[in-house]
Amino acid sequence: MDVIHLLPDNVANQIAAGEVIQRPASCLKELVENSLDAGATRIQVLVRDAGRTVLQVIDNGCGMSESDARLAFERHATSKIRQAQDLFSLRTMGFRGEALPSICAVSQVEMQTRRAEDETGTLLEIHGSDVIRQEVCSCPVGTNIKVSNLFFNVPVRRKFLKTDQTELRNLLTEFYRIVLVYPKTHFTFVHNDEILLELPSGSEKQRIEAIFGNPSRNSFTANLVEISTDTELVSIRGFVSKPENTTRKAEQYFFVNGRYMRHPYFQKAVLTAYSGMLPGEYQPSFFIYFDISPEAIDVNIHPTKTEIKFADEQTIFQILMASVREALGKFTLAPQIDFDTRGSIDIPMPTNRPASAPQVTIDPNYNPFHTRESFANRQPSVKGWDQLYATPASPKQSVIYPDRMEPEVPQPAADGETLTADSLWQYADKYILMSGENGLWLINQHRAHVAVLYAQLSDQIRQDQGAMQQLLFPEVLHLPADEMVLIATLLPDLRAIGFDLEQLTPDSYSVQGIPSQLANQSALPVLQHILTEVRERGAGAREEWQHQIALALAESIAIPYGKHLSADERLHLVQSLLRLPQYRHTPDGKTIVSVLTDEEIGKRF
Ligand code: ADP
Ligand code: MG
Numbered sequence: 001m002d003v004i005h006l007l008p009d010n011v012a013n014q015i016a017a018g019e020v021i022q023r024p025a026s027c028l029k030e031l032v033e034n035s036l037d038a039g040a041t042r043i044q045v046l047v048r049d050a051g052r053t054v055l056q057v058i059d060n061g062c063g064m065s066e067s068d069a070r071l072a073f074e075r076h077a078t079s080k081i082r083q084a085q086d087l088f089s090l091r092t093m094g095f096r097g098e099a100l101p102s103i104c105a106v107s108q109v110e111m112q113t114r115r116a117e118d119e120t121g122t123l124l125e126i127h128g129s130d131v132i133r134q135e136v137c138s139c140p141v142g143t144n145i146k147v148s149n150l151f152f153n154v155p156v157r158r159k160f161l162k163t164d165q166t167e168l169r170n171l172l173t174e175f176y177r178i179v180l181v182y183p184k185t186h187f188t189f190v191h192n193d194e195i196l197l198e199l200p201s202g203s204e205k206q207r208i209e210a211i212f213g214n215p216s217r218n219s220f221t222a223n224l225v226e227i228s229t230d231t232e233l234v235s236i237r238g239f240v241s242k243p244e245n246t247t248r249k250a251e252q253y254f255f256v257n258g259r260y261m262r263h264p265y266f267q268k269a270v271l272t273a274y275s276g277m278l279p280g281e282y283q284p285s286f287f288i289y290f291d292i293s294p295e296a297i298d299v300n301i302h303p304t305k306t307e308i309k310f311a312d313e314q315t316i317f318q319i320l321m322a323s324v325r326e327a328l329g330k331f332t333l334a335p336q337i338d339f340d341t342r343g344s345i346d347i348p349m350p351t352n353r354p355a356s357a358p359q360v361t362i363d364p365n366y367n368p369f370h371t372r373e374s375f376a377n378r379q380p381s382v383k384g385w386d387q388l389y390a391t392p393a394s395p396k397q398s399v400i401y402p403d404r405m406e407p408e409v410p411q412p413a414a415d416g417e418t419l420t421a422d423s424l425w426q427y428a429d430k431y432i433l434m435s436g437e438n439g440l441w442l443i444n445q446h447r448a449h450v451a452v453l454y455a456q457l458s459d460q461i462r463q464d465q466g467a468m469q470q471l472l473f474p475e476v477l478h479l480p481a482d483e484m485v486l487i488a489t490l491l492p493d494l495r496a497i498g499f500d501l502e503q504l505t506p507d508s509y510s511v512q513g514i515p516s517q518l519a520n521q522s523a524l525p526v527l528q529h530i531l532t533e534v535r536e537r538g539a540g541a542r543e544e545w546q547h548q549i550a551l552a553l554a555e556s557i558a559i560p561y562g563k564h565l566s567a568d569e570r571l572h573l574v575q576s577l578l579r580l581p582q583y584r585h586t587p588d589g590k591t592i593v594s595v596l597t598d599e600e601i602g603k604r605f
Contacts, residue, residue, distance in 0.1 A: 020102040023161060024051025024150055025170040027107075030099035031145055032178050035059035036185065038143065041201070044188045045175065050167035052150060052158075060142040063115040069122040070134065073109075075101045105129045106157065108148045112139040128153045165489040172196070172482045176211055177260035180253060180287060183207035189481070194506045196481035208239065208287055212251055215478040215507075225330065227288070229323040233296070234316055236323050238288035240270065243277035243328060249536030250283035256290040256297060261308045269317045273324035288320070421567035424574055430561045432570050439597035443574060445565065447592045449558035450551070452576040453517070454587050457497060458550035466498030467516040475511040476504060477524055483531050490534065493546050497553060499523065517557050526556040551587050 021027050028051065035043045038061025048054035064072060078097030103109060104126040114121030123137035151157040161167055168191060175197075179187050183204045189197040199210050205221050213220040223245035229236045241250065252270075254261050270286055271278070278284070298309040310316055425433040432443040460466045479487060484507060487494070494501060500513030514523045530552040534545050559565070565573065577583045577592070584593050 020098050021106060021150075022157075023170060024055055024167055025174040027051065027055055027103055027147055027150060028057070028171050029174045029178065030103065031055070031057040031147070032175070034099065035061050035143065036178070036182060038062045040142065040185065042186045045190065047168070047171060047189070047191045049192070050164040051171055052161065052164070052167070054146060054148050055150065056144070056146040058142070058144045060140070063118075063142050064113045064122070065115060065118065066122045066136075069111065069113050069124050070131075073100050073104050073124075073126060073129075073131075101129070103147055106154050107150045107152060109145065110148070111143065111145045112137055113143040114139050114141050116141045163489075165485055168485050169482055172485065177253070179211070180204070180207060181255050181258045181260070181289070196484070196506065204287070204289075205239065212285075212480060214480055224285070224287075225327045227323045227327040229319060229326075231319055233292070233312060234319060235291040236288060236320055237291075238286065240286040240288070240324055240327060241284035243274060243284070246274075246278055246282040246284045247532065248281060248283065249532045250285040251287070252283070252285060253287045254290065255288070256292060256308055257294065259308075260306060262306045263308065265313060265317060266320055269321040270324050273321045273328060277328070286324075290316075419571060419574060419578075421571040424567070424570040426565050426570055429564050432565070432574060434574065436595060439595050439599075439601060442594045442596065443577065444590075444592050444594075445563075445573065446558050446561050447586050447590055448573055448577045448583075450554045451580055451583060451586050451592060452573070453554035453558055454550055455580055457515075457517075457553055458547060461493055461497045461546050461550050464496040466496055468498040468500055468513040469516040469518070470500070470513045471511065471523075475522065475524055477501075477509045477511055477527055478507055479509070479531070481507070483535070486531055486535060487527075490530070490545060490549065493542070493549055494527075494530070497549060499527070515553065517553075519557075521557065526553060529556055547587065 020030065024047075028045065028047075032043060032045065035057055038059060040059035040061035042060045044056075044058040046054065046056040046058070074097075076097040100109075105128060108127045109125070111124045111126075112121055113124075120136045121139040123133065123135050123139070124131070125133035151161070162170075172189070175187075175189060179185070179197075179199055183206065184201050186201045187197065187199040188195060189199075197211070199207060202210070205224075208224070209219060209221045221239070223242055224239035225242055227236065227238050227240055252267065254263050254266060266288075270284065270288070274284055292310070296311045298311075419434070423434060426445070427433050427442075430445060432445055432448070434441045434443065457466075487501075487509065488503075491501060498513065498515030498517075499511065501509045501511055504510045511523045511527070514521075514526075518526060530549050533552040534548045559569075559573075584591070586592060
């Protein structure tokens with residue numbers, strides 16, 4: 001008996017679907033790309049429950065004839081290539097003829113389509129590869145495909161889907177990658193009857209602004225510089241951040257011949273062009289469009305991969321870097337490196353600047369190289385700050401400290417309780433100096449306060465005990481679509497920490513109450529900072545985003561550099577810091593305490 005047989009088509013399709021359609025976002029990508037290939041100028045995406053229940057794409061493209069409509073769902077049926085050679089001159093997005101059969105294998109599809117030359121259209125209904133219905137219908141020119149109950153027959157796949165918020169964010173990410181290359185096409189994105197994005201036809205710059213601009217902030221594109229280079233090998237156009245407008249979370253997009261691609265090597269070229277201009281971990285945003293002869297790239301045969309190989313990557317690296325450099329060079333920008341953005345403290349060692357001694361009542365017997373005993377039994381004399389700096393006895397946040405940071409910590413010179421106000425100096429309104437066991441301790445005041453506040457806030461958020469202060473005049477926070485999705489995820493925790501937020505319109509929230517620690521600060525930049533941090537760190541589990549919220553809020557309200565601290569403030573800050581189990585580094589690993597050892601000091605004389 002023969003053992004080899006062909007798989008029934010529906011099985012083969014389900015297997016292929018596993019490759020092509022991994023989640024609603026991949027389905028969206030295939031459908032929208034088909035609409036673009038069909039020459040549509042208007043494309044509407046309607047989504048329900050992040051694409052789980054319904055994912056519908058309506059276009060005004062060329063439509064299909066009755067027989068093509070049916071053929072489109074057959075494997076390797078495509079109108080886009082006829083022979084293998086065609087692959088190399090490919091300018092359309094799809095070409096494998098795999099998407100529609102894969103989609104219908106794992107969902108219930110209903111399609112209406114009509115060409116301009118036909119009087120009537122075709123309606124086709126397919127459930128899991130079985131044609132349920134095919135009939136003549138009346139419908140507008142173009143194609144309307146509705147994909148319902150994705151993975152209804154593949155429970156394992158369904159189980160792999162993340163929360164609606166995550167899947168919706170994936171949908172939007174995929175959508176951005178497409179719509180950024182088709183600014184002339186009018187797109188609409190609707191989720192659960194709410195219009196999340198309305199992108200009218202316009203220029204590339206207008207498209208970028210429409211997506212990433214935020215009405216409550218400065219224009220996004222005003223912070224971009226244009227780049228443009230034409231060589232025989234490649235033409236490169238696009239926009240990159242002005243160096244002073246880099247952020248920790250940046251929007252970074254490469255496109256080649258109208259397709260999104262990831263390209264770490266070219267990303268490096270861009271970053272290299274900024275070298276010396278970027279503070280610490282800051283990143284530029286960029287939107288860079290390559291145009292290159294299709295023969296010079298390896299078309300990504302794999303449907304879901306976004307990496308593309310170029311024939312001459314080193315040369316393009318150079319061209320790209322030079323192009324970005326040139327654009328940046330048009331702005332004479334003296335890079336300003338902010339202390340806060342750097343990974344570790346650079347102590348400005350020999351300097352003529354006096355420590356701010358006048359603020360300290362100097363004990364005539366004061367010896368800056370005190371030993372531990374010198375502090376013994378002196379009691380802090382001031383009250384009031386305790387509350388602000390109060391921390392729970394044993395914060396449970398140690399998980400987030402990288403292990404490697406713990407062993408290098410020298411023992412504290414004094415436990416917080418035995419310190420006194422006049423044993424602490426403030427230097428440059430930035431550091432607190434104190435005598436420690438191994439030498440002179442330099443404590444970064446802002447970071448110290450971040451760590452102290454973080455311990456307090458992360459406890460409040462976990463225990464839902466944030467102190468809220470009602471605002472007399474609510475503030476309005478406008479957000480782009482993806483941040484609206486994000487903030488919805490974070491709402492319970494934002495409330496737990498003391499924000500009172502109410503959705504106002506599909507793209508805004510009203511802020512009615514703020515954590516009491518925020519006092520008179522505007523809540524908007526703080527919320528913005530929180531959203532940026534969570535988005536950038538890609539927080540997955542709830543604990544992670546709680547951590548990000550607490551940290552971002554702590555960073556926003558911690559005492560800034562340049563603030564002069566009274567003796568009592570210094571004392572209470574240091575005491576609270578030393579009470580933390582991890583006081584050497586902030587929760588995100590920045591140095592708080594740097595020790596100038598006795599030995600190092602000795603060597604200077
Ligand atoms: P591919 O895009 O790789 O050719 P698909 O399975 O995505 O394969 O689509 C199969 C064919 O169906 C396409 O080649 C095209 O002819 C037709 N088609 C799909 N979607 C549309 C649409 N929105 N408008 C017009 N034709 C379409
Ligand atoms: Mg396709």
